[in-house]
Amino acid sequence: MVEVNTHVVMVSIGVVILITWAWKFLNDFWFKPKKLETFMRSQGFKGNPYRFLRGDFIEMIRMTQQAQSKPIKLDDYVVPSIAPFHYKMVQKYGKNCFFWYGPKLHLNITDPDMIKEIMHKHNIFQRPALSSLSKLTINGLVIKEGDEWMxxxxxxxxxxxxxxxxxxxxxxxxxxxxxxxxxxxxxxxxxxxxxxxxxxxxxxxxxxxxxxxxxxxxxxxxxxxxxxxxxxxxxxxxxxxxxxxxxxxxxxxxxxxxxxxxxxxxxxxxxxxxxxxxxxxxxxxxxxxxxxxxxxxxxxxxxxxxxxxxxxxxxxxxxxxxxxxxxxxxxxxxxxxxxxxxxxxxxxxxxxxxxxxxxxxxxxxxxxxxxxxxxxxxxxxxxxxxxxxxxxxxxxxxxxxxxxxxx
Ligand code: HEM
Known part of the structure; x- marks a missing residue:
């Protein structure tokens, strides 16, 4: 009897963990990005609809590879070759647009007053967090914030x-x-x-x-x-x-x-x-x-x-x-x-x-x-x-x- 109960408890814990994990996964990779998208659109920003997990990433990589494989003439306009994806987004959605690095929303901000505000409020607008893997390469002053940076x-x-x-x-x-x-x-x-x-x-x-x-x-x-x-x-x-x-x-x-x-x-x-x-x-x-x-x-x-x-x-x-x-x-x-x-x-x-x-x-x-x-x-x-x-x-x-x- 005790053995059966232990078994039921273990399975129940497993199920709860699984459901919690599944909910967190869905929340991080679907509900949260979708909520942000709706919010951004209501603020007048435009962009591609969020696509599960990948966002705009695949398109970004494909366009960059394509642009880099083509030679450019020295007097060409270089922006479409250097930042092809961002260039296309601004062409398509205007200067106030957003795009998706995987499930993370990024904004294109061109209004000088807004830029100034962002620069001044560095306690709110912090540098993007890096994974432990990226930190092996990018580290030191350039990723520090606040008192540590000082x-x-x-x-x-x-x-x-x-x-x-x-x-x-x-x-x-x-x-x-x-x-x-x-x-x-x-x-x-x-x-x-x-x-x-x-x-x-x-x-x-x-x-x-x-x-x-x-x-x-x-x-x-x-x-x-x-x-x-x-x-x-x-x-x-x-x-x-x-x-x-x-x-x-x-x-x-x-x-x-x-x-x-x-x-x-x-x-x-x-x-x-x-x-x-x-x-x-x-x-x-x-x-x-x-x-x-x-x-x-x-x-x-x-x-x-x-x-x-x-x-x-x-x-x-x-x-x-x-x-x-x-x-x-x-x-x-x-x-x-x-x-x-x-x-x-x-x-x-x-x-x-x-x-x-x-x-x-x-x-x-x-x-x-x-x-x-x-x-x-x-x-x-x-x-x-x-x-x-x-x-x-x-x-x-x-x-x-x-x-x-x-x-
Ligand atoms: C044409 C040459 C360079 C350009 C265009 C440039 C550009 C930049 C930019 C835009 C940042 C700010 C990055 C951020 O906050 O995300 C930065 C930070 C930094 N750069 Fe440079 N850089 C140049 C050369 C150098 C050189 C030669 C060194 C040192 C040997 C250097 C060391 C640093 C350091 C230590 C930071 C972090 C500063 C801080 O956060 O207080 N840079 N650089």
């Missing part, structure tokens, strides 16, 4: 001060010289030729970040870059994990590789930091980003009387250094490549830039003061940074996670 930012700030960056210019110059020398050798015979500059520019920016972040240990830094490159590709493929809980269990091979990469990168970073600590104990000056970051962290901890939590942990410092590659490498290589394309198209500006550089620098090595006198160069590089930033900001805004603040 703490990290305060400690990192000295690494980006003009005084410190000034000392890094000669390191950047060494990396640039290597590339220019290689290109000169390639066209040595005829004095002209066709060079695929992208791989070299990619290497150049990785080199600059390795040298400026890790100083003399930049070879180890370069290994981190190679690993992170693979990690970026895999993270991009695992984007689903940010939108559907449990997705990571469906791609075990990829997850395993991501974790392997993360372990190897962390091991290199740990060694670098240990050897840096020893050099700092011996009062050696370390003027690279890692050295500045560790020094600033130590000062913060000492200032607060070794309070637990006043500084960054070794793990945090590691994440911030990895972020320098993630945030600084592809952004700058794209900027340099695009600037070169534009200079190739607008030869008059190329000529003016050359004249200015010859006038300001002559045969001297660049330094901060001379760079500040490069008005024309600053003007168009600044313009392309602005263009890059604007598009990045737009992407950040249009992907603002509406679910987060609505629920």
């Amino acid at each position: 703490k990290h930012r305060k400690i990192i700030n000295p690494a980006f001060g003009a005084e410190k960056l000034k000392n890094m210019i000669p390191l950047m110059y060494v990396s640039c010289l290597e590339v220019v020398k290689k290109w000169e050798e390639l066209i040595q015979e005829e004095g002209f030729g066709e060079i695929d500059v992208w791989p070299d520019i990619e290497k150049l920016t990785a080199d600059v970040i390795s040298r400026t972040t890790f100083g003399s240990s930049y070879e180890e830094g370069k290994r981190i870059f190679q690993l992170q490159k693979e990690q970026f590709v895999l993270t991009h493929q695992s984007l689903w994990s940010n939108y559907i809980k449990g997705w990571r269990f469906l791609a075990p091979k990829m997850n395993k590789r991501l974790k392997e990469i993360s372990r190897e990168t962390d091991a290199i970073m740990r060694d670098l930091m240990l050897s840096r600590e020893k050099r700092m104990e011996n009062k050696e000056k370390c003027e690279d980003m890692l050295g500045i970051l560790m020094e600033s962290n130590l000062q913060e901890i000492q200032k607060n009387g070794d309070d637990v939590g006043s500084g960054l942990s070794s793990e945090d410092v590691m994440k911030e250094c990895k972020l320098f590659y993630f945030a600084g490498q592809e952004t700058t290589s794209n900027l340099i490549s695009w600037t070169m394309i534009m200079l190739g198209l607008h030869l008059d500006w190329q000529e003016r830039a050359r004249e200015e550089i010859t006038q300001v620098l002559g045969d001297n090595q660049p330094n901060l003061d001379a760079l500040n006198h490069l008005k024309i160069v600053t003007c168009f590089v600044g313009f392309f940074i602005f263009a890059g930033l604007t598009s990045l900001l737009l992407l950040r805004i249009i992907t603002c996670d509406y679910v987060g603040f609505c629920s």
